[in-house]
Amino acid sequence: MASPSRFFTQKVDPSLLATNQAVAFRDYGRPADVLRLVNRPIQNFGDDKILVRILAAPINPADINQIEGVYPAKPPFEPEIGAVAGNEGVAEIVAIGRNIQGQGNHQVGNLVLPLYRSFGTWQSYAAVGPNDIYSFAPRKKVPILGVASMAINPSTAYRMLNDFVSLMPGDYVIQSGATSAVGQAVIQLCKIWGYKTINIIRDRPDLDTTINHLKSLGADVILTAEQMGTADTRQYLKALGSPIKLGLDCTAGKVASEIARALGPGAPLVIYGGMSRKPLLFPVSLFIFKDIQVRGFWMNRWYQHCPHLERQTMWEDLMHYMEKGELQPPKFNTIPWVTSTPTSSSASSSSTSSLSGTDGEGLLKAIRTAINGPDGGAPGTPKKNILIMDSDYIN
Amino acid sequence: MASPSRFFTQKVDPSLLATNQAVAFRDYGRPADVLRLVNRPIQNFGDDKILVRILAAPINPADINQIEGVYPAKPPFEPEIGAVAGNEGVAEIVAIGRNIQGQGNHQVGNLVLPLYRSFGTWQSYAAVGPNDIYSFAPRKKVPILGVASMAINPSTAYRMLNDFVSLMPGDYVIQSGATSAVGQAVIQLCKIWGYKTINIIRDRPDLDTTINHLKSLGADVILTAEQMGTADTRQYLKALGSPIKLGLDCTAGKVASEIARALGPGAPLVIYGGMSRKPLLFPVSLFIFKDIQVRGFWMNRWYQHCPHLERQTMWEDLMHYMEKGELQPPKFNTIPWVTSTPTSSSASSSSTSSLSGTDGEGLLKAIRTAINGPDGGAPGTPKKNILIMDSDYIN
Numbered sequence: 001m002a003s004p005s006r007f008f009t010q011k012v013d014p015s016l017l018a019t020n021q022a023v024a025f026r027d028y029g030r031p032a033d034v035l036r037l038v039n040r041p042i043q044n045f046g047d048d049k050i051l052v053r054i055l056a057a058p059i060n061p062a063d064i065n066q067i068e069g070v071y072p073a074k075p076p077f078e079p080e081i082g083a084v085a086g087n088e089g090v091a092e093i094v095a096i097g098r099n100i101q102g103q104g105n106h107q108v109g110n111l112v113l114p115l116y117r118s119f120g121t122w123q124s125y126a127a128v129g130p131n132d133i134y135s136f137a138p139r140k141k142v143p144i145l146g147v148a149s150m151a152i153n154p155s156t157a158y159r160m161l162n163d164f165v166s167l168m169p170g171d172y173v174i175q176s177g178a179t180s181a182v183g184q185a186v187i188q189l190c191k192i193w194g195y196k197t198i199n200i201i202r203d204r205p206d207l208d209t210t211i212n213h214l215k216s217l218g219a220d221v222i223l224t225a226e227q228m229g230t231a232d233t234r235q236y237l238k239a240l241g242s243p244i245k246l247g248l249d250c251t252a253g254k255v256a257s258e259i260a261r262a263l264g265p266g267a268p269l270v271i272y273g274g275m276s277r278k279p280l281l282f283p284v285s286l287f288i289f290k291d292i293q294v295r296g297f298w299m300n301r302w303y304q305h306c307p308h309l310e311r312q313t314m315w316e317d318l319m320h321y322m323e324k325g326e327l328q329p330p331k332f333n334t335i336p337w338v339t340s341t342p343t344s345s346s347a348s349s350s351s352t353s354s355l356s357g358t359d360g361e362g363l364l365k366a367i368r369t370a371i372n373g374p375d376g377g378a379p380g381t382p383k384k385n386i387l388i389m390d391s392d393y394i395n
Numbered sequence: 396m397a398s399p400s401r402f403f404t405q406k407v408d409p410s411l412l413a414t415n416q417a418v419a420f421r422d423y424g425r426p427a428d429v430l431r432l433v434n435r436p437i438q439n440f441g442d443d444k445i446l447v448r449i450l451a452a453p454i455n456p457a458d459i460n461q462i463e464g465v466y467p468a469k470p471p472f473e474p475e476i477g478a479v480a481g482n483e484g485v486a487e488i489v490a491i492g493r494n495i496q497g498q499g500n501h502q503v504g505n506l507v508l509p510l511y512r513s514f515g516t517w518q519s520y521a522a523v524g525p526n527d528i529y530s531f532a533p534r535k536k537v538p539i540l541g542v543a544s545m546a547i548n549p550s551t552a553y554r555m556l557n558d559f560v561s562l563m564p565g566d567y568v569i570q571s572g573a574t575s576a577v578g579q580a581v582i583q584l585c586k587i588w589g590y591k592t593i594n595i596i597r598d599r600p601d602l603d604t605t606i607n608h609l610k611s612l613g614a615d616v617i618l619t620a621e622q623m624g625t626a627d628t629r630q631y632l633k634a635l636g637s638p639i640k641l642g643l644d645c646t647a648g649k650v651a652s653e654i655a656r657a658l659g660p661g662a663p664l665v666i667y668g669g670m671s672r673k674p675l676l677f678p679v680s681l682f683i684f685k686d687i688q689v690r691g692f693w694m695n696r697w698y699q700h701c702p703h704l705e706r707q708t709m710w711e712d713l714m715h716y717m718e719k720g721e722l723q724p725p726k727f728n729t730i731p732w733v734t735s736t737p738t739s740s741s742a743s744s745s746s747t748s749s750l751s752g753t754d755g756e757g758l759l760k761a762i763r764t765a766i767n768g769p770d771g772g773a774p775g776t777p778k779k780n781i782l783i784m785d786s787d788y789i790n
Contacts, residue, residue, distance in 0.1 A: 072684045252679045271683060274680070279677060279679065281675070281676050282674060282675045283674050284666055284668070286691070287690065288666060288667060288668070288669075291693070292691065293691075294677075294689040295682065296681070296683045296685070297683065298686070
């Protein structure tokens, strides 16, 4: 792993603060139209701030929806440059302001995760307050891409498996979207905690490969969406010998109805996505006579109200599982953060014009391709994209 | 109120035990086809039983569904006569077996409510165990039809208002089916407890009369189903100044979707019926971003698992409210329990042939009309029917 930090110092080069580069948008719209690479000088780093260097930042569906303006969590807009994109990522502390040294767990060289959404992780540096970040010493065996993508997807899986029903070893959990990053985390966490998973995936050309991959993660049962609702499948699920205690759905439409039907009495069905863009449809009898409960989960809401200790426990657990190799990050398509290096003259404070250098255009093009391409990060596709600001740091 | 009981005695006339009459069915099917009036001698009244005389028994949708065989709670079937219909009603203790005298609160002359479904309330007498009934002294001002119909509809309203969210005075509750027996109880209980109600009703010829009646019960806001979903109504509901804390629905279909949309963040929508016979349809975003919860309520399930003290508190509260005139029973269409009086010879133990006397046919015909008629007890119609075994007892 990991080159040592290049910034084990409290002295920050002023040119560094002036040349921070960010992917930002001034108006909501199609990412290909509105995203721009801009100079965003770090003007407010001082005695009360911590300077962090972003190491890696995923491109999540929520980021895209936020750029499109259809996500309920709105980013802060700055004069002229607009909003810096990106909600998730891992950074490294490179300097700590004089007035807050010794506060909390913050140390130069520590890794940090943002403690609020709309952090703006698609940039090189950020100056933040001591309460804006969760800080921890880097661990050799914890993959940096796993940490960079820990706060949304594996955390969603962790909470959904813990917060809606009390599961016991041997209990069944049924989920759709099992190939997604959340779905893969659900499989692995269930394996760790002794729960059994029934995993619903779309039929696909590489079905056998997909099945083998999910089984290697610990999946117990795998069914295709097309198999759901058939008499054979209903019979099979009934004959498991143990009622299904929890349902997780990110697809909506017919599959969600079939999951609800398969659940045991009183079980919750937790909705955390709607990839089919269809509504949810349930027969009344499932609620009245079978006491099914339909709930929703949004990681963002949980973080807004969570007790700090619960968040810490969750993240430490997840890193512990990654350290032991029991929880693997999803396969990422990595996009190197290659920007043109502005000359000192172009790094003036009139920095809101978009960079048109070849490297900047290359980065934007890679992001556009990641978002729009067939294997991009759009909803419905399992392949995830991640921006890599420091490739030396990837282990 | 109330003639004094004709049976303040421990000595039970043997001919009485032999001539009990019941409305029963041997096969599931259309009530008009399968219901029969039968002699059902009380053969097991003895030292360990309590003999009760039924005073009044509602005809509920659940009774009809049970006769049709589509209700999940199945009645016990006896050889030859089949199952006695009727799940709800009030009875009077007329005799107590020697071995259980002094047990519990049971006294001759007390009123009793069944403690289990499929009690078979559509008959004259029943011999029951001491744990099969809830026993209490009659109270002058509590209407007997209110007590007879207390265990299902007002109890459903009571539980739904108490068990899903903690309401405070001034909080808003929104419900569909506001003219139903449950709906009217919801309005009155909310009035008693200081909650405000938004009531959705079908458009109808006598709309003004209906609105005036619901307002007289304490309804705060009344909207027609047709008004739900319009921009005006959505705007009106948003502008209430206080989020709606609880939704109750017995209609499913479009109205349920609109109720879900009107709810405040985190509010539960409780489903207790599906009169439109349509499924429930919800957009995914209501669950994820607004944290709406869809739950079900079935009175039957609650009684199966309820703590005795909670049931007692609920029923005593409801009788207290009725005594004070704050909770009125719904308007009933009363059906007198007029049967032919078998001669002693026809009251033999070979008693499973249906009575064909004029009076027996008259009762069956009245029940059939009540079930099938335009103002009958079928789902979707507010008028309720109730069998009256002792008209002297009605106050």
